[in-house]
Amino acid sequence: MPISPQDFWCSSPILILCGFGTLLLIVDARCGKGPRDLLPIAGLSLFGLLAAGAAVLLLWGEFGSGGVAPVECFTPMGGMGAAIRCDGYVLVFDAVFLLAAGLTCLISLGYLERMDLRFGEFFALILFATAGMMLMASAMDLVVALLSLEVMSIALYILCGLARTDLRSNESALKYFIIGAFSSAVLVYGIALVYGATGSTALPDIARAASRIDFARGDLLLVGSALIVTALCFKIAAVPFHGWAPDAYEGAPTPVTAFMSTGVKAAAFAMFARIALSLFASYTIPATEVLWLIAMLTMIGGNLAAVVQTNVKRMLAYSSIAHAGYLLVGLVAAVDRRQTDGSVTVGTPDIAFYLIAYTLMTMGAFAVVVWFGRRRREYLLIEDFAGIGFRHPFIAIAFSIFLLSLAGIPPTAGFMAKFGLFRSAVATGHTDLAVIGVLTSVISVYYYLRLVVLMYMRETETGITPTYSPATTLAIVVSGYGVLHLGLFPGSLWRLAEIGAQTLAW
């Protein structure tokens, strides 16, 4: 089938983001680099994100209601599968990426100016990375999946090293780059072996071929799948493939860290779910057992390591590893159900909902960290937050809400999200994982609440006097509202996630 206007319409959010990213590069080259050029450039990038959001909404109106079948885009004429696909699941994730990118742009407005970082390329790279994430969620072919993963990753390696004179930023970029390149190589090797075993790189063909391969003789598929899972575990920073994450997260400029721990995680999980549900479409490989082990290790390892951290960014990095563990619980449930009766509607809506909630609360927490920064100075030690409950009561309340939500305490979004994941785990017979999840959440309460206690229980003489940034405040308000709204009225969004998962089937 030749390329039709429909293909362009269905991929319009991606095209809009790429277009605006390129436009930003041109505008940046034409404009001056002074502080007063920051607002127009940031405004243009936010406008681009809004335009992409509008396209996502219009597409949701068309496909999300469930009336219209998902559309396979860029179906090549050679009889192979589609390159990308537009369905409700993709659109839900597109919204998550746009939310993460929009909040990142908001919190970086004041930050870039204070830290004297270059802003033209920053916003362009954020837009390109978001386009890469959307492609990752919609990729139906392993070649396209790999390339979109690289589009996102390359943009992020650069963003990590944005603060060129900061050694930590250099270290972060280099570590992330080397580990990223390494895991991509592992992914390519895995793709090659899966291609050898199934004769195709298209996910539907792989799912069909995999179900025909005898388990006892499926060694090639086994090794290939193992390599692909390993590479994706690097990307989501699951234990034991998490070693790079704390250093990369700590050194990167804080808005970039926020973007990495939310957007990248969401994109990697969107891709992971689609690939895992294709590779493990039937019981040819003991996949749930392996994923079970990784989920357990990640929940325990991430939470235990977070307890001893004294730097807020590192603590949030380990917390993000722990949250990858909870998300893996949902993936175990999804793969388990897929192997039992072929359906894809268990676990996947919980993963999507969790990622929306997680994006809001993590973005909020990082926004607070950015809010307390000053010119060329950031306050990242846990001790620095002592007593701010008395001096900045509103920000302290918002921070407490985000931390309680991260710990999974009702009535916040984090509770509802965790509840959904553990419910799916129990429904598919993985009660043990749900129990581990609840127990490790109890551990996490300790390190999240320690910050809250410091904020309210200890008064200090010298406190931080932050530089006020209205955009960062707006980001905090938006995320705070989102976290509370999802905690109190999760129904409507839950419904959206379920509709999205129903269109996931192929």
Add this chain to the structure above:
Amino acid sequence: MPDALHPDNLPATAFYLLAVVAIVASILVVTRRNPVAQAMNLILTLLSLAGIFALLQAHFVAAIQILVYAGAILVVFIFVIMLLNLSDEEIGPPRPSIAKGLAVLLVAAMIWGAAVRCADDVLAIPAATLDPGSYGTLASVGLLIYRDYLLAFELTSLFILIGIVGAVLLASRKVSGGGDK
């Protein structure tokens, strides 16, 4: 072995020769301490891979492999190595460790798993229906890139654009407000 030189067996003989050269050279890339020697061994690996591509009738890919990888990319590698001009002290003595030994064992196990145990799997797959007239030609490669994998091809251009932005951003000498004081 006279059989190896029999016209029917020549492709197989050539394949095994090239495969052994490629594997030995790629091991040397990792084990040699001198960067120039590593780069030279990498060229040898890439050239033997080009030979294997040619044996598979993929002549265009073989030519590109020599032009781009063995030619252009390796020249850049060697430029960088010469510019850095690392002395022996900077490279340091070889440091064997348990982790490295473990990694070697793992890779060996993986190669064994992929190559030996899975050989039957590969043979079990029916060969793709190839048109012998056009397979491996420039036209068929062009159709693959610009028709079947069009989106992937366009993605690489986006990918390269981002790479250029990164190079300009991270490597430019004079930075206005780029975090440099």
